[in-house]
Amino acid sequence: MSAASSAALAVEGISKSFRLGRESFQALRGIDLALAAGEFVSVVGPSGCGKSTLLRIIAGLETPDAGRVTIGSSTPAETTAAHRLGIAFQDHALLPWLSVAENIALPYRLAGMTVDQARVQELARLVGLGDFLRARPRQLSGGMRQRVSIARAMVLKPVVLLLDEPFGALDLVTRRHLNLEMQRIWGELGTTALLITHSVDEAVQFGNRVFVMAARPGRMHAEFAVKLPRPRDRRVTASPEFVALVQKVAAALDDATAASTASGMPG
Amino acid sequence: MARVLEQGWLRSLLGFALFFILWETAGRTGALGASFPSLSEIATAFDTPVKRGLFTRSMAVTVHSSLIAFAVGAAIAVGLALISAVLPSLENGIDSLASGIYAIPAIAFGPILILIAGPETTPIVLGVLSAFFPIYGAFVSGLRFTPSAYLDLSGALGASRARAFLLLKVPHAMPALIDGLRLGAPGAILGVVLGEWFGAPRGLGVVIVGSMQNVRIPQLWAAALLVVACSLIAYFALSALHRLCVRRFAW
Amino acid sequence: MVTRALALVMAPLERLWALAAVMLVWHVYAVIQGFNRIVLPTPLSVLANIVEEWPLYAPKLALTMTVAIAGLILGAALGALGAIAAWISRIASAFVATSALVVRSVPFVVFIPILSRMMGYNVTMEITIVALLSFFPSFVLVSSGLSALPPSALDVSRAFGATTIKRLIYIALPISLTNLVAALRLSAARVVLGAMVAEFLTGLDGLGSVFLLARADLESERALGAAVIAAAAALILVQVGEALERWMNRRMT
Secondary structure (H helix, E strand, C coil): CCHHHHCCEEEEEEEEEEEECCEEEEEEEEEEEEECCCCEEEEECCCCCCHHHHHHHHCCCCCCCEEEEEECCECHHHHHHCCCEEEEECCCCCCCCCCHHHHHHHHHHHHCCCCCHHHHHHHHHHCCCHHHCCCCHHHCCHHHHHHHHHHHHHCCCCCEEEEECCCCCCCHHHHHHHHHHHHHHHHHHCCEEEEEECCHHHHHHHCCEEEEEECCCEEEEEEEECCCCCCCCHHHHCCHHHHHHHHHHHHHHHHHHHHHHHHHCCC | CHHHHHCHHHHHHHHHHHHHHHHHHHHHHCCCCCCCCCHHHHHHHHCCHHHHHHHHHHHHHHHHHHHHHHHHHHHHHHHHHHHHHHCHHHHHHHHHHHHHHHHCCHHHHHHHHHHHCCCCCHHHHHHHHHHHHHHHHHHHHHHHCCCHHHHHHHHHCCCCHHHHHHHHHHHHHHHHHHHHHHHHHHHHHHHHHHHHCCCCCCCHHHHHHHHHHCCCHHHHHHHHHHHHHHHHHHHHHHHHHHHHHHHHHCC | CHHHHHHHHHHHHHHHHHHHHHHHHHHHHHHHHHHHCCCCCCHHHHHHHHHHCHHHHHHHHHHHHHHHHHHHHHHHHHHHHHHHHHHHCCCHHHHHHHHHHHHHHCCHHHHHHHHHHHHCCCHHHHHHHHHHHHHHHHHHHHHHHHHCCCHHHHHHHHHCCCCHHHHHHHHHHHHHHHHHHHHHHHHHHHHHHHHHHHHHHHCCCCHHHHHHHHHHCCCHHHHHHHHHHHHHHHHHHHHHHHHHHHHHHHHHC
């Protein structure tokens, strides 16, 4: 048995090509990734490196050309069918016609289960929206909407939490604040989580490990272990160790971007 | 004064007043010919109980037919839109039937409807046909263009097709449906009046054709304006509903 | 090989089954009715009548379609010119909002009897009616196209010192043209209706007046023949409009 089979989330040899008109281009090549139970892993990469495609494959929204994804001992399709996947997008995808509580409860209704109101309220409190249960998404700020989206992702106690740039659309101040909040929430729930981001700062702040991807074709370029204490509040993020690591990851990202451009030149 | 002019409704009120004054003058001076009456002349179409009775009866018939046509047209449109969304193999066929109904001038259905449905029912059927397309088109496009983020969400959460349809697609399409309804209402009225021109015994359309042939100008204008008024009332009533619906279902 | 052949047969079926069903219902209904009284011709007998009496239909079809197309182009062109004028003089917004409302809520066809009284029963009146039907959609669509112009596009052209004329030619006209074509497509279905209703109400020569005469003479087949021809002509006009719009969009984007 490989080490991957004991992982909470195992990605083995994933490749994926897309057709663009008559040509086909490889979005992902030979991606390997293994997350231990309760681990938080960040993936950074230049835009167009296929990191969102990777996440969509893990979520079962797309099928890979080669390789396989295992969540616990199930395929992505089995996991979604069992409603055990949590996901949050940059576009929070809240339904404007539902209240905050109804939006958080939506996964129950989509799954055809009875809504556990206590759980909904608990999560709303956890993300700091206990007083806004009956508000409409339109009445909330961007940061608050994203909190609803994260609470919604967690409501069914997912085995894996997938975060696709959930803070990407927020302004810097809100983003910092929500980063801290999200760490606290994750600390309380302890779910295995995969974060896709283009912010090195964010990747290091969240991750037990940080992966750097290169583009065309999307592939793993470098891996860093983050051995900094949690919670990674301002004291940690201002420490020389944090700054040094961010610089190392950023350098690797520059390196990956350069490599992408070079290999991206048509032959 | 300037402050008063900035108020939107006051400005449109002034606009209407100006419009009516211009109309009255044009009619009195005969600037646009004898067939363009002043507003006060049009009002003479209502000046005796007998004349008023004619309009009340005719309008009741036309409004009644229009309401039936609108309800039936909306029901068929919603039904077919749901069927084509649920059964994609029928989508193309229903689409081409709908766009055929839209492209064929309603008057071309007249002769066959007179034979099949008879002159009393023809207005309603034509009303159904012309109310149908805007409602079907709007609802179908609302159902088809669900934001991809919603679909990703339901996919990742493992929602069944039926649940994703009922909980995401249908509510998302509600504003589009109401928009279709407010376009369908004038359509229903138009179809009914057109149908009445094919030899119906009663209705505002009958009054219009009769006064045209007998050169009763005030009566002709009065009937046409009543049709327009019905149409505007239906449109604005449904616009209010649309606003409520957008507030409820859209960002 | 077999599946491909099957697909070739099935593809039009997928689109046309509904139309075929309508024809079938008509036929069956006509046959059933035929046992009781001879009032409803079958689809086949109507087609036979069209072929047989084509020399009678052809000139009427030509008349109706000429009026419809002439009025369509005239109205749409005037609408586009009006929209450009409103855009230049910056009075657009109030006008356009009202026109858009009018297009969506007022059934113009009820004014046909009034206009025919005002202008007399003649071809000028018929073309005016058709042009009126296509004027407003064009005015509204071209206006909304012009107002959708990013302000930056105008700023840039002003920064380059472009005159109003230059801005008209290089910015307003291309946008107006695409929206004008969209308006043509949109109004294509309504103009045939307008022309035929005018003919039907006033007895002016054309497909619409065939209904009138056939009704007087109790000739159902001829009325239905005219209806089928009108339907086909309108469908073709709409298809042409759609093709024109697709071609325009390909050229402009």
